[in-house]
Amino acid sequence: MQRSDRFGSRGDKMIPWGKLLSVLSVYLALAATAWPDSEAPLPRTAVVGVTVIDGTGAPPRADMAVLIQGDRIAAVVPRRDFAPPAGTKIVDGTGKTIIPGFVGMHDHTHVPGNTFTGEVAAGLWIAGGVTTVMTAGSAEPERELALAREIAQGERIGPEILPSAPYISGPGGSPAMAMPADAAAARAFVRDWSKRGVQWFKLYRHTEPAIAAAVIDEAHRQGRRVTGHLCSITFAEAAVMGIDGIEHGLTSATDLVPDKEPRSCRSAVPLLDALDLDSPEVSRLIATLVAQDVTLTSTLAILEGRFADRPQGDARSLAMLTPAARDRLAAHRAQLEADAATTRWTSAVWEKILAFERRFVAAGGTLLTGPDFGRHVVPGFGNQRGFELLVEAGFTAPQAIRIATLNGAEALGLSDRIGRIAPGYEADLVLIDGDPARDARDIRKVETVFVNGQAITPAPLIEAARGRFGPQ
Ligand SMILES: [Zn+2]
Helix, strand or coil: CCHHHHCCCHHHHHCCCHHHHHHHHHHHHHCCCCCCHHHCCCCEEEEEEEEECCCCCCCCEEEEEEEEECCEEEEEEEHHHCCCCCCCEEEECCCCEEEECEEECCCCCEECCCEECHHHHHHHHHHCCEEEEECCCECCHHHHHHHHHHHHCCCCCCCEEECECECECCCCCCCCCECCCCHHHHHHHHHHHHHHCCCEEEECCCCCHHHHHHHHHHHHHCCCEEEECCCCCCHHHHHHHCCCEEECHHHHCHHHCCCCCCCCCCCCHHHCCCCCCCCHHHHHHHHHHHHCCCEEEECHHHHHCCCCCCCCCCHHHHCCECHHHHHHHHHHHHHHHHCCCCCCCCHHHHHHHHHHHHHHHHCCCCEEECCCCECCECCCHHHHHHHHHHHHCCCCHHHHHHHHCHHHHHHHCCCCCCCCCCCCCECCEEEECCCCCCCHHHHHCEEEEEECCEEECHHHHHHHHCCCECCC
16 A cells, blocks of 8 residues: 555655656656756755665675665665765765664554553654554554644654554453454444554454454455454464464464463463473464464564563663653562562573574564563664664574564565665665664664655654653
């Protein structure tokens, strides 16, 4: 689905008649010798001498030039072959790295407790280099849809948002979520929310299989996609139903619970300590997901917060929290310490969670990533943390960037225009003052974010969000 089908292209809002100008710019480029550059309507910026990590997983290419023209990437060439067109603004890329904008695939507009955080998140996402998000379940879908439109129309700085319907759950689940009574009601729900503009549906832990099957089938009829934070339904059951994505990975794979009754929700977490990743059950599970082409969304940033021996948020993230969020975090940390002797969240379990993601990818699976929010995990910085943890899991930096960019774009059906650095792609780019392939933490050193070609400096956006993320 093209952005212009949904909200009007973001190019249209930055420059009137953006589409027309894009066509014209190609004509101008072709006719450059006959048509003076001074009449070219589109601003041009070139980042020169930069290392390119292009989103495909290919190794970094050093000493490159990336030419941005209007809202598009116009050229990606070795610096020695680059002759900037007259009037091009030159940005020195020496010692810097450029990557595609992150595609966040578990990026809610709320935090637990249902506080709508979309407006604060919008700026933080951009500041952290996130230019597209899929919200993976909405607590306030009308506000989320409105925010997505505001951004698309240029009234607010933010990423392109692919909105979600209200979460769907079932008996025993949260009463705040939708619980369609039967398959017909589930289909009506999907049609209604599709009409209102949502792109994704999210099945939550207690969804009944018959409801899930109806949601998935009807969503696909409407050109929409479905993901799930599953429990009552196993990954394999959902895969066979045709679900598009599954959230969180190993910790919610109830396939591995030995005596799980159908339709019952039993946590997989207690068995992880004893789980043998080389067991046939794990291999079969991964093989089923790969065969059914189901994506898995890594949410390591939020999961990390459950482990007492893991970092609990950097100073930058903590500075964004509201006082109420800080109080919650303090209570959470006290609980972690109180539970330290008996916790199931051990370092051995952490290693298995990472290894499972590695194995899934090694088997041909498509891994996506998103931070999920709550505790110390905030938009933008949380997405960066997700990248760092994928590298810790054993992926190379280019692989981890692919997971965070092109894989997400493919899962959204948008890989013809975002998710990689190549001519013709939208100029959603992150210029980093460092080398994340050398040190993953350099991903935090965002110097400039290009959003559809518009250069944005993170600092004012971060300042505007200080003390404002989380419940009031
Ligand atoms: Zn979530």
